[in-house]
Amino acid sequence: MKSLIECHSLGIGYKQKAEEPHLLFPTFDIQLYEGELTALVGPNGAGKTSLIKTISGNLTPLSGWITLFNKTLKSYSTAELATIISIVLTDRILDQHIKVYDVVATGRYPYTGFWATLNQNDKSVIQKSLEMVGAEELSDRTFVTLSDGERQKVMIAKALAQDTPIILLDEPAAFLDYPSKIELMHLLQNLVKKHHKTILYSSHDLDLVLRSADRLWLVASRKPIATGIPEQLVLDGLIEDYFAITGLHFDAALGQFILPTAGIKKICVSANGITGIWLRRALERKGWTVNTNENEAFVIKFGNNNYILENGQTVVHFANIESLITELDRYENN
Amino acid sequence: MKNTVSNTAKPLIFAWLVGLMLLLFVLNLFFGSVIIPVVDVFRVLFGEGSTNQTESLIILNFRLPQTFTALFAGAALAVAGLMMQTLFRNPLADPSILGISSGAGLGVALLLFFTGNVSSQTFASVDIISHLGLNMAAFLGALAVLMLILFISNKLGNAVSLLIVGIMIAYVAGALVGLVKYFSRKEDVYAFALWGLGSFSNVGNSQLPVFIISISVGLVLSILMMKSLNLLLLGDRYAANLGLNIKLSTIYIVIITGFLTAVVTAYAGPIAFIGLAVPHLARSLFSTADHKILLPSTMILGACLALFCNLVARLPGFDGSLPINAVTSLIGAPIVIWFIFKHRNFTTLES
Incomplete structure (x- = not known):
């Protein structure tokens, strides 16, 4: 298996002036494998967003280094990175007038010239990206009028228009209702299988990732990052260990946390x-x-x-x- | 929501606006506080002799430069407002938000104070340095604040902090102006108050080329920021991921906005409202956020609004002209309110 992104003794976290750097978890080595849907999963506040920011080049690691296609991440220019990694964030777009088509069109900006003029190829890529996420009918709508699920699709279409081998998504399912979550996971699996994308998404929704991801990166505050295929992690008892919340019991047979019962009934x-x-x-x-x-x-x-x-x-x-x-x-x- | 403006309608609206701007330009030459027959205006403009000396003077030395000043100042302020609103992702941002016009005000106040107290004459009586000196003082004051803002934005690299620092600098400059005014002569305080009301009539024919060239350079540079501005709409993190150098683009935008504001304020005083309102009008009119459309259309709309205000300020019947700042707000505010009611898609701020 080929790994596209490799983290080497990576330490991430915060450094305040004149203080010891605060590591979110012990330094770790991890690989993102090509052609897989990988889920970064852990409780809220564990540091998933920081890890995604670090891998996308938005946050400088406290220690260690990252390689991307066997070259250090630092050696890439912003413009080069824009054609290799695309991101989908939880950040909201505040502009009241921006159109869906224009949002997706920004995905082509790394390829356009100074005036950002879209050529025929750009236009057909935008059209295809909208179709891939099933948002072609939204193209003329104003972005702020969309539902959360529709916005998420449009931002994924933007990432697809960016035409990068790697897509990183930060909590893509967070604001979605259950059917939309399932639809989203279906879409991501499809992009991996049919369009040869390598995708890493973060989620705190264990049930969802156990059903959809090819591989998990399991994080919890101050614990070393664990990785493996979901089923193996369940059998090894790691899921229960990393998600341990007092009073909850992980039922390995069901693959979900259940409220403990007295067991006499x-x-x-x-x-x-x-x-x-x-x-x-x-x-x-x-x-x-x-x-x-x-x-x-x-x-x-x-x-x-x-x-x-x-x-x-x-x-x-x-x-x-x-x-x-x-x-x-x-x-x-x- | 329904798409209110189809793509084919956009060039048509744009053509209408250009037509409106030309019409307003001509009207500004034909009408003013002194009534001059239309035939005579034609004669003066097309260089046919046998015209009244006074009429010729009014049209060529007063109305023509004033009209050009209004046109370019309007376009510059509107574009500066658009860039500030996009950079700070704040619909209430305008060219004065970085404290640059306050800096210009401080420059003027200091000039009035020193000519008054040091040379013990009132400024109004020092004719030789009057307009040119005022322009220089305002420009230097604005430039000083711009340099300070650039220094800070280079250190911060974060739009929200920059916005707060800009507002704080405006407060400091405003407070210094207050202090200077407190120690100034009555006549100088009055002269400062007049400057603060804004006027398109301070640029004479001799300074007009410098004014027009400076503004044109700023406008062309703003067009070059089109791609960056479109990316900034998505927020810093998306923009950075799409290959934009946030820090550098922020600095470029601050320089261009600061330069345009400094030039306009130096020559015409701190003109309110146009920079705040026109970008909203353009967005509603074209129902778009694409700067490829917004940059040229805010220029034209800004020019239109300034020309219209200038026309109203000098309507026949008034003795002299009304202060331009009063007119921009009195006319502009109802227009914007009307637009908001008409185009409901200008909704409230994201809650």
Whole structure:
């Protein structure tokens, strides 16, 4: 695997005058591999944005160095960097009149001359970039009138118009609703697979990165950066370790954090498929520990579009999950 | 939101504006506080003899230079305002925001103070140095502040801090002006107050070429910043990632804006409003943020507004002319309010 960006004993953080530099995490070595969707994941405030800023050349590292295509990052001019790395930020564009097309067109500026005149090629690249993110119909709109999801697409179109092998995105999913997050991840995966981009994005949304990224860079304040494919990191217990929040328990089977339960309310579910999954979730939300041991006091089965609750000799049928859990609540309170 | 101005309509609007500017230019020559028959104005302009000596003097020595001054000062202030608003990403920024016009004011106040107190004559009586000296003092004051701002922006390299420092410098210069005025003679304080009201009639025919050439150089340089200004709209980090050298562009923009403001203030006094309002009019009119369109259109619109104000200030019936600063605000403010109501896409600041 070819690595496009390599960090060597990199130390990032802040240095205030006459004080010891404050490192966000111990110095580290890490590589960004070509043709992969890499997620930089960690809790809020861990230093994800600083790391992205450092790699994009916006922040000077406190120690160590970065190489880009085997040359040190420092040896590139701003103009050269503009054709190698593009960024998508959480910064808002404040101008009230700027048009979507003009925002995407700035992606071509590194290639245009002094007057920023767009030639036929530039125009077709802008058009293609808008199409790739599904924003071609927004092209005449004023940027401030767009929704958060649309703005994110337009900024990605700008990055695509910039035509760089590497795209860095800082918290691209932060302001999006759930379907838009999924759509965005789909888009990023697509760009990696079909358009041979190398993408690094940061996120604090563990669920999202576990479902979408090819590789994780796991950060937490003052911990060494861990890296690997998501599944391996889960199995090695690193996810739980890096995201540890008191009172939360990482369920490696589900791949998500769950509220710890006392564990005395046990219930057996013998239903498969999508019904089984959502039934299980409803029960867990109510504080039940779900298993498949049919010797439990409560056993729930599913058949003929009915939820069947067996409690010893009593067998009750329910038409939906809501009436089932209401009934369980009643049992509990008695 | 609907796109209010189609791309094909833009050149048409621009052509209309140029036409309007030419019309206002001509009207400025034909109308003034002294009524001169249209036929006579033609005769004077096209050099046919047999004209009244006084009329010829009024048109060639007063109205013509005044009209040119209004045209170039309007264009310069409008473009300077546009560049400040883009650089600071602040719709309330204008050419005076860096404290440059306050510096000019300080220069003038000091000149009045020294000619008054040192040579123990009132400034008004020192005819030889009057206009030229005033211009030089204002220009040097503005230049001193510009140098200070450049020195600071080179150290800071950050637009927000620069904005605050500029405003602070304006306060300091304003306070010094206050002190100087306090110790000046009554006549000099009055002369300073008159200067502060602004006037397009201080540039005589002899100084006109210098004025026009200086402003033209500034305007051409501002056009060269088009690409940088467009990138700055996205914010510093995006602009830097797209290959812009933020620090250098900031310095260039400050130099060009400072130079334009210094020249205009030196010759016409601190003229308010045009620099603040015209960029907003241009953005609404063309519904764009692209400086390729905004730079030329703010120039033309700024010239139009200044010419219109100059026309109103010298309407027949008034004895002499009204102070230009009062006219720019009295006429400009309602126009801008009307525009905001008409083009609702000029919305509030990002919350």
